Each structure stands twice: as C-alpha cells, then as structure tokens.
Amino acid sequence: MPGKASVDASTSATAIRQAIADHGPVTFAEFMRSALYGHGGYYSSGSPVSARGDYFTSPAAHPLFGALLAVQLREMWQRLDSPGHFTVAEQGAGNGGLAADIVEFAPRLDAAFGEALDYLAFDAAPPERQHYPVSPLSKLPRHITGCVLSNELLDAMPVHRFEIRDSIPLEIFVGTEDGELTELFLLPSTPLIERRLRPFLKELPDGYRGEVNAGLDEWAELQARTLERGWALTIDYGFDRATLYRPERKAGSLRCYYQHVLGQDPLRHAGSQDITAHVDFTAVDEAMLAAGFASAGSTTQAAFLTRLGLDAAVEQLHASRLPRPVLRANELGIGALADPEGMGRFVVAAHSRNAPETPLTGIATDMPAIITTLPAPPLLFPQRHINLAGQRQGSLGYFEVQSLDELFSDAP
Numbered sequence: 001m002p003g004k005a006s007v008d009a010s011t012s013a014t015a016i017r018q019a020i021a022d023h024g025p026v027t028f029a030e031f032m033r034s035a036l037y038g039h040g041g042y043y044s045s046g047s048p049v050s051a052r053g054d055y056f057t058s059p060a061a062h063p064l065f066g067a068l069l070a071v072q073l074r075e076m077w078q079r080l081d082s083p084g085h086f087t088v089a090e091q092g093a094g095n096g097g098l099a100a101d102i103v104e105f106a107p108r109l110d111a112a113f114g115e116a117l118d119y120l121a122f123d124a125a126p127p128e129r130q131h132y133p134v135s136p137l138s139k140l141p142r143h144i145t146g147c148v149l150s151n152e153l154l155d156a157m158p159v160h161r162f163e164i165r166d167s168i169p170l171e172i173f174v175g176t177e178d179g180e181l182t183e184l185f186l187l188p189s190t191p192l193i194e195r196r197l198r199p200f201l202k203e204l205p206d207g208y209r210g211e212v213n214a215g216l217d218e219w220a221e222l223q224a225r226t227l228e229r230g231w232a233l234t235i236d237y238g239f240d241r242a243t244l245y246r247p248e249r250k251a252g253s254l255r256c257y258y259q260h261v262l263g264q265d266p267l268r269h270a271g272s273q274d275i276t277a278h279v280d281f282t283a284v285d286e287a288m289l290a291a292g293f294a295s296a297g298s299t300t301q302a303a304f305l306t307r308l309g310l311d312a313a314v315e316q317l318h319a320s321r322l323p324r325p326v327l328r329a330n331e332l333g334i335g336a337l338a339d340p341e342g343m344g345r346f347v348v349a350a351h352s353r354n355a356p357e358t359p360l361t362g363i364a365t366d367m368p369a370i371i372t373t374l375p376a377p378p379l380l381f382p383q384r385h386i387n388l389a390g391q392r393q394g395s396l397g398y399f400e401v402q403s404l405d406e407l408f409s410d411a412p
C-alpha cells in the first residue's frame with residue numbers, strides 16, 4: 001500500500017512510533033524533523049555527505065566551488081570598503097568542508113582579504129567529523145558585517161505535505177496502523193498551505209501532492225538578527241512558486257536518498273534516509289523582504305560560477321602539472337558543479353541589508369568576470385572531496401602534494 005512502511009528497527013523510527021502512539025498523528029513536518037534531527041535522526045547521528053554517504057553536495061564535488069565563493073565574498077568585502085573584519089556565518093555547514101575550502105583559498109586570492117575574513121560555521125546538528133569547526137546554532141553571532149551563507153540548507157528543512165482532494169488541499173499527517181507508519185489525510189494544521197497554493201488551486205488536479213516549508217520566516221528573521229550589514233547568499237535546488245506548483249508536478253518534489261538510491265517513500269528507513277524537498281524561492285524572497293532584506297537578484301549556480309571565473313580556473317588546471325587521470329577526476333568534479341541537468345541549475349539567491357546596491361558579479365549578467373587567472377585548487381583531500389572518477393578507479397583523482405604552488409610551478 002503506498003505510503004506504508006515496513007517496521008524499521010532504528011532508534012528514530014521507534015521513537016516516532018512511540019510518540020504517535022502516545023500523542024496521536026503528527027504533521028509530516030513534525031515527522032521529518034524527528035526523522036532528520038531527533039534522537040537517532042539522519043543528521044543527528046552522523047555525517048551523510050560523502051562519497052560513501054547517501055548523496056554529495058557542491059563543496060564535496062570540487063574545491064573550486066569554495067574558491068569561487070571566496071571570489072564573490074572578496075568582492076562583497078571590497079564593496080564594503082574592505083573593513084578590518086569581514087565575518088561569514090555559514091548556516092547548515094554540515095561537516096565544514098565548504099568552510100575549510102573557502103578559508104584555505106581566501107589568502108591565496110588576496111592576503112588582505114584572507115586577513116580580514118572571519119569564517120564561522122554553524123549547523124543544527126554538527127557532525128562529529130569536521131573539516132572546520134562547526135558550532136551549534138545557539139552560538140550564531142549577532143550584528144555581523146559580512147555575509148550569511150548557506151548551501152543546501154533550506155532543502156533539508158522540515159516541510160508540510162498536502163494532497164488535493166476535491167479541489168482543496170488536505171494535509172498529509174503521519175499516524176500508525178498495526179504498528180506501521182502510515183499516511184493520514186486531515187484538514188491542514190496551518191493556513192499557510194492554502195495561502196501559498198491559492199493562485200494555483202484551480203489548476204491543480206485531484207491527487208496532486210506538494211510541500212510547503214513553514215519555517216522560512218523564522219529562518220529569515222534569524223538571518224536578519226545575524227547580519228547587520230552585507231549580503232545573504234542562499235544556494236539550493238528549487239524554483240519560483242509558480243514553477244514549483246505547476247500542475248504537471250503531480251507527485252511534488254519530496255525525495256528520499258538511501259545509500260545513493262533515490263526513493264519516494266519517506267516513511268521507510270525513518271532516521272536512516274535523507275528526506276529533502278525543493279525550495280520555494282518566491283517564499284524565500286517574501287520571507288527575506290519581510291525580515292528587512294532587499295532582493296539582490298538570483299541566478300543559476302552554473303551562471304554564478306561561470307561569471308566568477310570557472311572557465312579560467314579550468315584552463316589553469318589544464319596548464320598545471322596534474323597527471324591525466326587526475327586531471328580527468330578534476331574535470332568531472334568541476335563539470336558536476338556546472339552541470340545544467342544537475343547542480344548547475346541550482347538557484348543562487350542574493351539579498352542585501354544596509355549594503356551597496358551595485359549588483360554582485362556572480363549574480364549580474366552584464367559584468368565581466370573578476371578574475372581571469374585564478375589559481376584553481378585541484379582535488380587534494382580524499383576525506384573532504386569526493387572523486388567522481390574514483391568510484392571506479394580507487395583514489396586516482398587525489399594528488400598528494402605539499403602545496404598548491406607545486407602544481408603551478410614551471411619545474412618539470
């Protein structure tokens with residue numbers, strides 16, 4: 001029966017079943033919060049982002065992602081007249097891989113910028129193994145000058161689910177039947193579902209399913225408390241609202257990842273599989289504007305990275321002394337970042353607060369790339385980055401060198 005899960009022995013699943021037995025059905029958002037962040041939850045009990053985990057993200061695909069973000073951050077710093085302290089507060093930093101890449105690359109890019117950069121990484125569930133210190137959210141600073149940054153944070157936030165029945169949205173709750181988790185269709189727990197869907201309801205067929213993230217206002221308010229002056233950069237997969245709720249997307253955008261396999265049943269493997277949903281970037285914009293930010297535009301990840309110098313970095317890699325197979329692994333990693341069918345179509349949304357209105361280079365279409373001769377970082381760290389060629393070829397993609405300069409020196 002669709003939506004039914006076999007009994008899962010994990011701590012998380014047991015706790016969820018017990019909570020439902022004690023207190024009755026829960027919204028899908030409550031279920032997702034427990035399954036991802038509760039006791040024994042998917043994120044609370046490990047670091048799933050790696051070659052061996054269930055999925056990989058841009059920072060794990062190639063260090064160039066962090067390097068090009070450093071280029072954008074440096075431009076922000078310059079726009080603010082190069083203050084002595086430029087703080088980046090990354091939220092949802094996971095294992096700190098992006099933080100480590102940015103912090104290592106920044107001084108190579110510009111020593112003064114590297115000196116001014118104060119990079120702070122935070123996560124709701126900091127994993128044990130970290131490439132850079134990641135603190136709990138309670139440690140988030142207030143009133144920084146700089147940037148609040150996130151990559152694939154919003155898609156991991158709990159969402160409410162709905163299904164259209166007789167032209168009205170019913171909310172999908174999670175209950176139990178014969179000890180197994182099962183879906184229940186009840187009146188919505190929040191008016192937000194109807195409010196977000198209102199312009200599209202007439203078009204949505206019966207049986208249509210989708211998701212609503214009710215946590216965006218709180219997230220945006222936290223961003224505003226954190227950032228006094230500067231920009232918010234939010235990178236994730238998603239669409240504007242009209243695209244997200246197009247009638248053809250009948251099954252919604254909720255996805256589960258279990259050991260690299262895409263699944264559709266979130267009630268299975270509770271606590272052991274990732275659950276994610278596409279981001280409603282119209283809602284992101286509304287929440288950020290309500291929290292006091294101004295919209296500073298948005299673009300795709302491919303366009304963002306290209307404007308910041310991705311092509312120049314690839315040329316640099318080709319001019320380096322990397323052996324062919326290593327070069328190939330690097331090409332695959334960089335290719336994944338800009339893949340128009342994959343991470344390349346992620347959205348990069350910028351919002352500003354008490355900052356100059358001149359468009360950021362990564363976002364604007366009509367500005368030349370800042371850097372054309374970027375010393376690109378290659379894949380060097382077997383733990384921090386994954387080797388997309390190495391799925392078949394062992395660790396061939398990693399090149400053990402003492403310093404990046406070795407790769408770009410003229411020595412044979």
Ligand SMILES: C[S@@+](CC[C@H](N)C(=O)[O-])C[C@H]1O[C@@H](n2cnc3c(N)ncnc32)[C@H](O)[C@@H]1O
Nearest residue numbers: 043049057092093094123124125151152153156
């Ligand atoms: C998909 S992972 C992305 C990790 C990392 N940014 C990357 O790109 O590899 C989402 C991360 O967001 C964290 N997270 C979820 N909700 C959060 C919140 N409200 N505040 C901070 N971190 C959160 C999760 O614990 C998880 O580490």
